Amino acid sequence: MNDAQKGWVVIAGLGPGDERMVIPEVQEVLAEATDVVGYIPYVARIAPRAGLTLHASDNRVEVDRATQALQMAAEGKRVVVVSSGDPGVFAMASAVFEALEDGSKAQPAWLDLDIRVLPGITAMLAAAAAIGAPLGHDFAAINLSDNLKPWELVERRLQLVGEAGLAMAFYNPRSKSRPHQFARALDVLRAACGAETLITFARDVTKPGQEILTVPLKDARPDMADMRTVVIVGNRDTRRVGPYVYTPRFAPGHQPGHQTGQTPTDKDT
Amino acid sequence: MNDAQKGWVVIAGLGPGDERMVIPEVQEVLAEATDVVGYIPYVARIAPRAGLTLHASDNRVEVDRATQALQMAAEGKRVVVVSSGDPGVFAMASAVFEALEDGSKAQPAWLDLDIRVLPGITAMLAAAAAIGAPLGHDFAAINLSDNLKPWELVERRLQLVGEAGLAMAFYNPRSKSRPHQFARALDVLRAACGAETLITFARDVTKPGQEILTVPLKDARPDMADMRTVVIVGNRDTRRVGPYVYTPRFAPGHQPGHQTGQTPTDKDT
Incomplete structure (x- = not known):
C-alpha cells in the first residue's frame, strides 16, 4: 500500500473496431497499466502480457465494474477501463463518475484519485466517414435504449430535434427485448423529418463484414437495424453524390460562398 | 497520366492538436501521399519529406481547396486533405463532396475517383474527456457561425434542442465579426436549459496552454469564448463530482440500475 498514491484510472476509448483507429495515447496507457477492466468483447481486444491482469465482465454491470476500477486505483493499481468507441459517448466514462459520486460518500479519498478520460473514434463518426459526410452540418447523438429514459422522452426528442432540422445518429437502435420501439421511432422520424430524408444503417463499422445501407426514410424497415x-438520419438537404452520402455545410437557401468558395466554414479549433 | 487510375483523395482528421491523438490509419495514408492540402495551421503539422508537396491555403477557400484536391487525384496524385478534429464534423469532408457534386457536372469521371474519409478525435469529444463526461447522455453538436445558416435558425435550434433536454457542444462560438451573437445565444440557453445548468469553456484543448472553465449558465459571459x-452545455442533470463534470447516463427519475448496476447501458457497437 506504500505506492497507493501512484494508482490511477484511465477510461479509454478503443474506437469502433479497427486497430488502426486506436489513438497512440491509449496504447501508451495500456502499456503502463497493471489492470484492464471492461465488457468481455472489449477486454478481448487487449493483448495479454506479464504484469497485466484482465478483468472482463458482462454488459449489465457497468457501475460494479467502475467501482472495482476505483477500488483498485485506491489500492495503487494502474487501471484502464476500456470502452468501444469513445468512452464519453454512451459508454463507461459516465458510469465511472456515477460510481465515484456514490463511492466517495463512504470513501472521500476517492475524490483525490487520478482519473482521466482518453477519447476514441465513436461509432457514429466512423460510420459517417465510411459513407461520406452525413453529419457535416448540425447533428444530435441519441441513445434509443429505453433502459436509460422513458420511451415517451425518446419520441419527444426525435420530434423536437427533427423539427430543429438537425441530422441524428442513433446508438442502440434495436434489441430483442424491444422489437417494436424502433418501428415507432421510424414513424416519428418520417413525420418530423420528411419521408424522403436519407437514413443510413451502418453495421459492424470498420470490422470484417461491415455493411452500409442508405435508403429514404419511406423505405426504411425496422429489421435494417x-x-x-x-443509424444516421440526415437533414432534408442530405444527398447522394456518386456512391457517397453527405450533408452540405450550409442550411438550404443560405449558401453565400457555395460557388466562389469565399466562405469560412472550416472550424478554427 | 498513365497512372491516373491510381490517384485518390483521403480527407483525414488530425484530431484536436496532440499528436498522440492522431489515429495510425491517418499516419499510414500520409506516408503514401504525394500531396497534402489544407488550411495553413493544419498543413503546418505535417512533416515535410521528399516526394510530398504541401499545399497550404487560407480558411476562406474550402471549396477551391477541395476542387484542387479532386483535380490532382484525377491526374493520378495521392492527395490527403487534412482537417483538424474529425473531417466530418464542421470541416473539410462536406466541402469535398460539395466540390465533387459541382465539379462532376463538367467532369463526370470524378464520380469514379477513390475518395475516402478517415475520422479523427473531434474537439467536443476531446474537451468532454478533458473535463470528465459532460456528453454522457444524449447531446447535439451545433456550429454557431452564421456564415452557414441564418442566425434566427441558430436560435431556434438552441431553443428546441434545449427543450428536448439534450446537452450541446458548440463549435465556432464567437468571432470578431459577430461579437454580440454569442451573448444572445447564452440568453436563449439560460431560458431553454435553466440558469443553473453547467457550461464548460474549453480553449486550446490538448494543446499547450489548454484552459478549461465550468460555470453555471447564470454566470457565463460572452468573453469566456x-x-x-x-463550448459544452450540459443538461439539467449535469453535475460536478470532485474536479470533474459529468452527465449521468440516465434521465432524471429513471435510474433503475443506478444502485445495483444491473442495467445495460454500455453500447454494443
Whole structure:
C-alpha cells in the first residue's frame, strides 16, 4: 500500500473496431497499466502480457465494474477501463463518475484519485466517414435504449430535434427485448423529418463484414437495424453524390460562398 | 497520366492538436501521399519529406481547396486533405463532396475517383474527456457561425434542442465579426436549459496552454469564448463530482440500475 498514491484510472476509448483507429495515447496507457477492466468483447481486444491482469465482465454491470476500477486505483493499481468507441459517448466514462459520486460518500479519498478520460473514434463518426459526410452540418447523438429514459422522452426528442432540422445518429437502435420501439421511432422520424430524408444503417463499422445501407426514410424497415448497427438520419438537404452520402455545410437557401468558395466554414479549433 | 487510375483523395482528421491523438490509419495514408492540402495551421503539422508537396491555403477557400484536391487525384496524385478534429464534423469532408457534386457536372469521371474519409478525435469529444463526461447522455453538436445558416435558425435550434433536454457542444462560438451573437445565444440557453445548468469553456484543448472553465449558465459571459474555444452545455442533470463534470447516463427519475448496476447501458457497437 506504500505506492497507493501512484494508482490511477484511465477510461479509454478503443474506437469502433479497427486497430488502426486506436489513438497512440491509449496504447501508451495500456502499456503502463497493471489492470484492464471492461465488457468481455472489449477486454478481448487487449493483448495479454506479464504484469497485466484482465478483468472482463458482462454488459449489465457497468457501475460494479467502475467501482472495482476505483477500488483498485485506491489500492495503487494502474487501471484502464476500456470502452468501444469513445468512452464519453454512451459508454463507461459516465458510469465511472456515477460510481465515484456514490463511492466517495463512504470513501472521500476517492475524490483525490487520478482519473482521466482518453477519447476514441465513436461509432457514429466512423460510420459517417465510411459513407461520406452525413453529419457535416448540425447533428444530435441519441441513445434509443429505453433502459436509460422513458420511451415517451425518446419520441419527444426525435420530434423536437427533427423539427430543429438537425441530422441524428442513433446508438442502440434495436434489441430483442424491444422489437417494436424502433418501428415507432421510424414513424416519428418520417413525420418530423420528411419521408424522403436519407437514413443510413451502418453495421459492424470498420470490422470484417461491415455493411452500409442508405435508403429514404419511406423505405426504411425496422429489421435494417440491430444492436450492432449505428443509424444516421440526415437533414432534408442530405444527398447522394456518386456512391457517397453527405450533408452540405450550409442550411438550404443560405449558401453565400457555395460557388466562389469565399466562405469560412472550416472550424478554427 | 498513365497512372491516373491510381490517384485518390483521403480527407483525414488530425484530431484536436496532440499528436498522440492522431489515429495510425491517418499516419499510414500520409506516408503514401504525394500531396497534402489544407488550411495553413493544419498543413503546418505535417512533416515535410521528399516526394510530398504541401499545399497550404487560407480558411476562406474550402471549396477551391477541395476542387484542387479532386483535380490532382484525377491526374493520378495521392492527395490527403487534412482537417483538424474529425473531417466530418464542421470541416473539410462536406466541402469535398460539395466540390465533387459541382465539379462532376463538367467532369463526370470524378464520380469514379477513390475518395475516402478517415475520422479523427473531434474537439467536443476531446474537451468532454478533458473535463470528465459532460456528453454522457444524449447531446447535439451545433456550429454557431452564421456564415452557414441564418442566425434566427441558430436560435431556434438552441431553443428546441434545449427543450428536448439534450446537452450541446458548440463549435465556432464567437468571432470578431459577430461579437454580440454569442451573448444572445447564452440568453436563449439560460431560458431553454435553466440558469443553473453547467457550461464548460474549453480553449486550446490538448494543446499547450489548454484552459478549461465550468460555470453555471447564470454566470457565463460572452468573453469566456473565442474561436479557439469549444463550448459544452450540459443538461439539467449535469453535475460536478470532485474536479470533474459529468452527465449521468440516465434521465432524471429513471435510474433503475443506478444502485445495483444491473442495467445495460454500455453500447454494443
